[in-house]
Structures are given as C-alpha cells and as structure tokens.
Amino acid sequence: MPSDTSTSTPKTLYDKVFEDHIVYKDDSGSYLIYIDRHLIHEVTSPQAFEGLKTAGRTVRRPDCTLATVDHNIPTDSRKNFKSLDTFIKQDDSRVQVQTLEDNVRDFGLTYFGMTDSRQGIVHVVGPEQGFTLPGTTVVCGDSHTSTHGAFGALAFGIGTSEVEHVLATQTLIQAKSKNMRITIEGKLSPGVTSKDLVLHVIGVIGTAGGTGCVIEFAGESIRDLSMEARMSICNMAIEAGARAGMIQPDETTFNYIKDRPLAPKGEEWDKAVSYWKTLKTDEGAKFDYDIKIKASDIVPTITWGNSPQDALPITGKVPDPANFTDPITKKGVEAALKYMGLEPNTPLQDITVDKVFIGSCTNSRIEDLRAAAKVVRGHKKADNVKMAMVVPGSGLVKKQAEREGLDKIFEAAGFVWREAGCSMCLGMNPDILAPYERCASTSNRNFVGRQGALSRTHLMSPAMAAAAGITGKFTDIRNFVYNEDPAQPKIKLDSEDESSALQNAVYNHEKEPLAPGESEDEAIDDHINDVPPSDHVTKQTVDAKEEPPAKAIAMQKFLTLTSIAAPLDRANVDTDAIIPKQFLKTIKRTGLRAGLFYESRFVKDENGNDVPTDFVLNVEPYTKAQILCVTGDNFGCGSSREHAPWALKDFGIRSIIAPSFGDIFYNNSFKNGLLPIRIPQDVIKEKIYPFAVEKKEITIDLPNQQILGPNKEVLVEKFEIEDFRKHCLVNGLDDIGITLEKEKYISAFEEKRKQVFSFLEGGSKLIVPVKGTKKSKYGVKAQEW
Numbered sequence: 066m067p068s069d070t071s072t073s074t075p076k077t078l079y080d081k082v083f084e085d086h087i088v089y090k091d092d093s094g095s096y097l098i099y100i101d102r103h104l105i106h107e108v109t110s111p112q113a114f115e116g117l118k119t120a121g122r123t124v125r126r127p128d129c130t131l132a133t134v135d136h137n138i139p140t141d142s143r144k145n146f147k148s149l150d151t152f153i154k155q156d157d158s159r160v161q162v163q164t165l166e167d168n169v170r171d172f173g174l175t176y177f178g179m180t181d182s183r184q185g186i187v188h189v190v191g192p193e194q195g196f197t198l199p200g201t202t203v204v205c206g207d208s209h210t211s212t213h214g215a216f217g218a219l220a221f222g223i224g225t226s227e228v229e230h231v232l233a234t235q236t237l238i239q240a241k242s243k244n245m246r247i248t249i250e251g252k253l254s255p256g257v258t259s260k261d262l263v264l265h266v267i268g269v270i271g272t273a274g275g276t277g278c279v280i281e282f283a284g285e286s287i288r289d290l291s292m293e294a295r296m297s298i299c300n301m302a303i304e305a306g307a308r309a310g311m312i313q314p315d316e317t318t319f320n321y322i323k324d325r326p327l328a329p330k331g332e333e334w335d336k337a338v339s340y341w342k343t344l345k346t347d348e349g350a351k352f353d354y355d356i357k358i359k360a361s362d363i364v365p366t367i368t369w370g371n372s373p374q375d376a377l378p379i380t381g382k383v384p385d386p387a388n389f390t391d392p393i394t395k396k397g398v399e400a401a402l403k404y405m406g407l408e409p410n411t412p413l414q415d416i417t418v419d420k421v422f423i424g425s426c427t428n429s430r431i432e433d434l435r436a437a438a439k440v441v442r443g444h445k446k447a448d449n450v451k452m453a454m455v456v457p458g459s460g461l462v463k464k465q466a467e468r469e470g471l472d473k474i475f476e477a478a479g480f481v482w483r484e485a486g487c488s489m490c491l492g493m494n495p496d497i498l499a500p501y502e503r504c505a506s507t508s509n510r511n512f513v514g515r516q517g518a519l520s521r522t523h524l525m526s527p528a529m530a531a532a533a534g535i536t537g538k539f540t541d542i543r544n545f546v547y548n549e550d551p552a553q554p555k556i557k558l559d560s561e562d563e564s565s566a567l568q569n570a571v572y573n574h575e576k577e578p579l580a581p582g583e584s585e586d587e588a589i590d591d592h593i594n595d596v597p598p599s600d601h602v603t604k605q606t607v608d609a610k611e612e613p614p615a616k617a618i619a620m621q622k623f624l625t626l627t628s629i630a631a632p633l634d635r636a637n638v639d640t641d642a643i644i645p646k647q648f649l650k651t652i653k654r655t656g657l658r659a660g661l662f663y664e665s666r667f668v669k670d671e672n673g674n675d676v677p678t679d680f681v682l683n684v685e686p687y688t689k690a691q692i693l694c695v696t697g698d699n700f701g702c703g704s705s706r707e708h709a710p711w712a713l714k715d716f717g718i719r720s721i722i723a724p725s726f727g728d729i730f731y732n733n734s735f736k737n738g739l740l741p742i743r744i745p746q747d748v749i750k751e752k753i754y755p756f757a758v759e760k761k762e763i764t765i766d767l768p769n770q771q772i773l774g775p776n777k778e779v780l781v782e783k784f785e786i787e788d789f790r791k792h793c794l795v796n797g798l799d800d801i802g803i804t805l806e807k808e809k810y811i812s813a814f815e816e817k818r819k820q821v822f823s824f825l826e827g828g829s830k831l832i833v834p835v836k837g838t839k840k841s842k843y844g845v846k847a848q849e850w
C-alpha cells in the first residue's frame with residue numbers, strides 16, 4: 066500500500082482501493098480487508114453490540130466508528146426536547162435509540178444524539194463531517210452506504226453480523242467484486258438532474274444489472290456534477306444491485322472535503338491529496354462490463370411501479386401488460402399496476418398525488434432543498450395535496466437552510482418543515498402514508514408498503530417532487546413556470562458557493578454555551594448523568610467480564626438437507642417484502658417468524674385482525690418447508706436488513722435456491738447458517754421447480770455441492786459456492802473467531818497504515834466533545850478527548 070502503479074497491469078479505481086486495504090489473502094481467494102470508516106445507527110447495531118458483550122469482546126478501533134440516530138426518530142420540533150422517554154412515543158423505537166445510547170457509552174464511541182445539531186441520516190453526516198474520505202473503505206449496516214463512493218471511497222452496506230465483525234476486528238472478509246463502468250457521454254440537458262440520471266441508468270440496466278459488481282460512474286456528465294449530486298447517484302447504485310458505486314475523486318471532491326471538521330489538516334492534507342490524485346482508473350484497465358449511455362437520452366424521469374427499475378420519462382405513459390411477453394414480467398407489471406392503482410396507458414402527467422416527501426439520504430442535502438425551494442417559491446401547495454413534507458438530512462443542513470430562508474419559502478407555500486431523520490423514506494417513525502395514498506417522493510425505494518401499508522410511492526428529483534406539490538400532479542419540470550418575481554427571496558443555484566470556507570463555517574457544529582463557571586468536561590458529564598443506564602446492558606457487560614473471552618462461536622453446521630421446497634414464482638423479491646420495516650424495531654435476532662413475508666401472508670379483516678392468505682408459506686405442507694425455490698432473479702435485493710435471513714431461519718427455512726441474489730442478503734444468509742444457492746433460471750424451472758410444486762422432497766448436499774431429486778437422482782451436478790463460505794458452513798464456524806486468529810496481520814497492517822495513511826489517524830475521535838459519550842460507568846474504555 067498504496068497500490069503499486071508502476072507495474073504493467075492497469076487497474077481500475079476499485080482495484081486500487083481494494084488492494085490498498087488487503088490485510089490477508091487466503092488460499093481460496095478470500096480476502097480480509099481493513100475498514101477505515103464505520104458508521105452506525107440504531108436499527109442494525111443492537112444485536113451486534115449484544116454479540117460483542119456476550120463474547121466479552123471490545124471495539125478494536127473506536128476512532129474508526131461514528132454513530133448517530135436516524136431511522137426511528139420522530140421529525141417533530143425538538144425545541145422542547147427533554148428526554149428520549151418523553152420525546153419518542155413509540156416504545157420499540159425508543160428502545161432502539163436508548164440501546165444505541167447505552168452501547169456508544171459502554172464502548173466509548175463518538176455519537177451524535179438527538180440534542181446534537183450534527184445528528185442526521187448516517188449518509189449525510191459522514192460526508193458532512195469529513196469522516197468520509199477518498200480511497201477509504203466505508204461500511205455501515207445500511208444498504209445506502211454506497212453513497213460514500215461518490216468520494217472515490219469503497220463504500221458498501223453490511224449486515225448486523227458484519228457490523229459486529231467490524232467492531233471486533235476492524236476488518237471484513239470479502240470476495241473481490243467484478244468491475245463495471247457506466248459512462249454517461251456528453252452533457253445533461255437543462256432540467257435534468259442527477260436523480261433523473263440514476264433512475265434512467267437503473268431503468269436501463271435493471272435492479273439486478275449491477276449484481277456482483279462495483280460500478281464506476283464516469284464521463285463528462287459525472288465530472289460536471291457537484292459532490293451532492295454525485296452522492297445521489299452512488300446512493301442509488303445499490304438499487305441497481307451493485308455492491309458499491311464509485312466516482313473518481315477530483316478537484317470538486319477535494320474542495321468539498323477541505324476544512325471539514327475531520328478532514329486532514331496542514332501537511333497531512335497535502336499528503337492526502339497527493340495520494341487521492343492517484344485514485345483513478347488507469348488507461349487500458351479491464352472492466353467486466355463497460356456500458357455507455359448518452360446524456361442526451363436522459364430526460365426528467367419518475368417511477369410508476371414497485372421497483373426502482375420501473376422508471377419512465379415524465380412524458381411517458383403507464384405501461385400496458387399486454388405489451389409484455391415474458392410471463393414473470395407480465396405478472397409483475399399486472400401486480401404493480403393493481404397495487405399502485407394505475408390504469409395502463411395513462412399519461413404520467415395526468416396522475417394526481419396526495420402527498421409529497423422531500424428528504425432521505427438520496428435527496429435531503431442543501432442543494433436538494435434549494436432546488437425544491439426554487440420551484441416552490443411564490444407558489445401555493447395544490448389543494449388536492451394533503452401534505453408536502455420537507456425533511457433535511459441533518460441538523461446542520463436544517464440550520465443552513467434556515468439561514469438561507471428556505472424554511473420560510475416552504476412554509477409560505479404550505480409545505481411542512483421538519484427535523485432531520487429518515488422519516489417517510491421508510492416510515493419507521495410516525496411519518497407514514499395512509500393506505501392508497503400516492504406520494505411524489507425524493508427517496509430511493511418504491512417497494513410495496515415502503516412508506517406505509519398499501520402506500521404508493523413514485524420516485525423523482527427534488528424539483529419534480531416540489532412541482533407535484535404545487536400542481537397537484539406529476540409535472541415535467543421543464544414546463545414548470547417558476548415565479549420569477551424579483552420580490553421573491555433569492556435562492557442560491559445548485560453548487561454555487563461551494564467554497565470550503567463558507568461550507569465549513571456552516572457545517573462546523575456550534576457548541577452549546579457552557580453554564581457560568583462550568584468546564585466542558587462537566588457539561589458533558591452532566592448530560593451523561595441525564596441518560597439513564599439500561600439494566601439489561603449493565604448486566605450483560607458485567608456478566609461478559611466474568612466469562613473468559615470466547616473464541617469462535619459455533620454456528621449450526623450445514624451438511625445435507627432433505628426437505629420439500631416451497632415454490633415462489635417471483636422476481637426482485639426485496640428484503641422489505643421478506644420482512645417489512647415494522648419488524649425491524651427489535652434489539653433481538655429471534656422471534657421474527659411472524660413478520661416473514663407479512664404483506665403477502667396476511668390481510669386485515671374488518672376488525673383489523675390478520676387473516677392468512679393463500680401465500681405458499683401458509684399452505685400445507687409448505688409451512689414445514691426448509692427450502693425456498695425461487696424462479697425469478699435478484700432474491701433479497703434492497704435493504705441490508707439481516708432481519709430477512711433471521712426471519713427465514715425463524716420460520717425454518719435453511720436454504721434458498723434462486724437464479725441470483727441481492728449481494729448483501731447473500732452475505733447475510735451465510736452469517737446465519739443459511740445456504741443461498743445460485744442456479745441458472747432454466748435449470749430451476751426445468752429440474753427443481755416441478756418437484757417443489759409436486760411437494761416432493763429434494764436433497765441439498767453441501768459437501769458435494771449437489772442437488773438431488775426425490776429418488777436421489779442428481780438434478781444439479783455441482784453448484785457454485787466460494788470455498789471459504791462452504792468451509793464455514795460445513796464446520797459451523799463463526800467468522801469473527803476465525804478473523805481474530807489473524808490478529809498479527811491486522812496489527813501489522815495498522816502499523817503500516819499509521820505511516821502511509823497517517824492522514825486517517827484520529828478519525829471520529831477528532832470530533833469536538835459530544836454529549837453523552839464521555840464516561841463509561843460499565844467498565845469499558847471511555848472515549849478521551
């Protein structure tokens with residue numbers, strides 16, 4: 066490290082960053098890579114911390130971790146915030162937030178809580194603070210970690226078991242992904258934004274298009290974009306099925322980072338920039354897939370269905386199932402139209418909306434809010450729009466917008482101005498749509514039930530969502546009549562005033578005034594005393610200390626499995642469908658059976674009770690199936706929630722056969738002793754699916770990598786599985802235990818890193834004092850400032 070550029074083989078940006086992080090490579094080709102930056106939020110971390118405590122493990126590098134709360138928190142005004150107990154009314158949400166506060170205190174981690182204006186959506190906070198840097202590896206228990214790839218970082222979502230792995234070892238076990246490049250040739254046309262660009266790309270390559278790949282976005286249009294616009298693109302790389310999205314860092318990147326609180330300073334800055342300038346794809350580097358898209362083909366784009374790939378030009382019409390020949394696609398279109406309450410061939414611009422949501426980690430940054438405010442300025446919300454909600458991505462974005470008067474513009478138009486959080490992007494807090502409400506949303510997922518049960522989501526850019534709020538229907542922003550009255554407040558143009566000095570005046574946290582005679586430490590200690598310790602955490606920590614530290618925790622072994630297989634004739638089954646968001650509000654790994662495929666398995670009767678449907682897992686004998694046989698591509702796409710494999714496992718499923726899987730789901734399954742098997746679609750349909758339908762038992766033989774029929778005849782001669790994964794499953798081995806045996810390699814890497822990448826040292830510990838994390842009362846090392 067840094068990767069050797071003098072050798073003859075040209076490398077891609079991804080190759081370089083990956084190679085610079087290899088701690089160890091084993092004979093089977095599996096890598097242990099070092100993780101520079103780890104972001105944490107309340108939904109996917111409780112079980113990870115619980116695992117650490119149970120095994121008596123500590124956090125290896127607290128300086129590499131930064132925590133905040135975002136998914137569960139209400140977006141109501143915090144002016145009268147007194148405590149979590151009174152502010153968060155939903156019990157399960159409050160427990161998750163409280164559990165995170167306990168954990169960051171117990172492990173001495175840096176945390177932006179609800180009274181800290183730096184709190185916000187993890188993917189807004191990381192870049193805003195300069196925690197995200199080019200050439201780093203960035204992970205988070207969240208699929209939209211791909212956002213950070215806009216800086217030339219290798220950034221990807223992980224499951225909760227991997228969160229635990231990173232906390233304990235600061236590394237991850239990884240296979241090398243394939244290289245894909247998507248070049249957008251030429252310049253974007255007026256009125257076309259980065260959101261239109263990325264929706265268009267997903268419409269072209271599909272939600273499984275990037276599976277197994279890291280996508281590098283390149284070309285003139287990408288180079289022309291601001292950092293915030295680049296983040297919106299990489300954010301949605303996961304929606305194209307990719308492991309990560311990346312953009313070569315350049316002057317735009319460096320200017321954005323300079324002087325942010327955690328950016329390297331002085332000589333370290335110069336050293337960093339000279340390294341960052343090497344982070345580009347070499348001439349002649351090989352891509353497994355090289356796709357070119359003309360910028361001139363991209364127009365303002367919105368989605369019509371339940372997958373981000375259901376993207377159409379705003380000038381288009383709702384698709385007609387009669388035009389589709391492939392039976393799975395046709396069935397999917399019919400189901401989506403029914404769910405979305407749309408008639409085939411309706412012009413998109415004739416469709417009226419009930420609500421507008423401007424926010425989410427895709428589009429809640431200052432430029433997004435400026436673009437929306439510019440549309441709204443001097444207009445009034447349409448009468449048919451029941452509510453238009455604007456949710457800034459962080460407390461600092463909110464403050465900046467208020468300094469610019471954007472809040473007043475929104476409010477004058479009848480839009481609602483809220484506090485920072487994920488909000489209606491997935492509605493884990495009270496911000497949800499009522500059944501059948503149609504929403505113009507700047508978020509990234511339009512899945513069934515995503516914004517509330519039976520909700521109807523259409524994805525689009527901030528300007529288009531704002532325009533829908535004004536006209537009451539989907540609107541081509543190119544035809545929108547802005548109010549140009551000079552008496553209206555002026556709004557900065559996109560990416561104007563990106564000068565670092567101004568940005569940082571804004572994005573540095575303003576500390577709360579100290580009480581007379583109070584020192585900073587005392588102020589912090591006071592706040593800690595306000596946060597009541599939770600009994601279960603205290604107890605677990607103490608218990609763990611009495612136990613000798615565990616090495617490898619055994620997982621259930623997987624050798625052979627004979628069972629009937631439940632047939633599922635669907636494509637793009639997302640993890641929101643496998644386990645909807647309301648079941649994520651748990652701090653345990655178990656008890657999720659009830660939520661498995663909840664929206665498919667149950668409908669409500671007139672008294673609001675769950676009534677089972679004829680979904681395959683409700684039908685005998687499939688209630689006892691241990692195998693799921695899926696015919697369509699991309700099973701488990703979308704969110705990183707490990708709750709999906711937990712729920713399948715809780716139901717009794719131990720193996721899933723499908724043509725392809727979402728990357729994070731695939732990974733998460735192995736960590737829980739589940740075996741996902743990739744088999745070509747025609748083989749599934751011809752050889753396995755018929756037995757599933759006939760309720761006949763099949764056998765999966767993992768040691769021999771075979772699938773056998775009811776009479777033990779060979780259906781699949783040798784399915785693929787990486788050696789390392791097979792080894793772990795067959796022997797029931799826990800990854801963390803295995804990795805900890807590589808301690809000497811990790812330490813050696815860290816020693817070198819200290820010299821070569823000295824500008825990464827300090828990490829989140831360079832943050833100015835943060836409330837609530839100074840002292841641990843429970844024995845684990847506290848953060849020092």
Ligand SMILES: CC(C)[C@H](C(=O)O)[C@@H](O)C(=O)O
Pocket residue numbers: 108109136206207208209222491649703704705706707
């Ligand atoms: C809660 C989290 C696991 C999830 C994700 O990984 O994406 C969420 O952020 C989402 O957008 O669905």
Ligand code: SF4
Pocket residue numbers: 135136186207209425426427486487490491508509
């Ligand atoms: S996609 Fe939505 S829920 Fe997920 S992190 Fe982003 S804002 Fe939060």
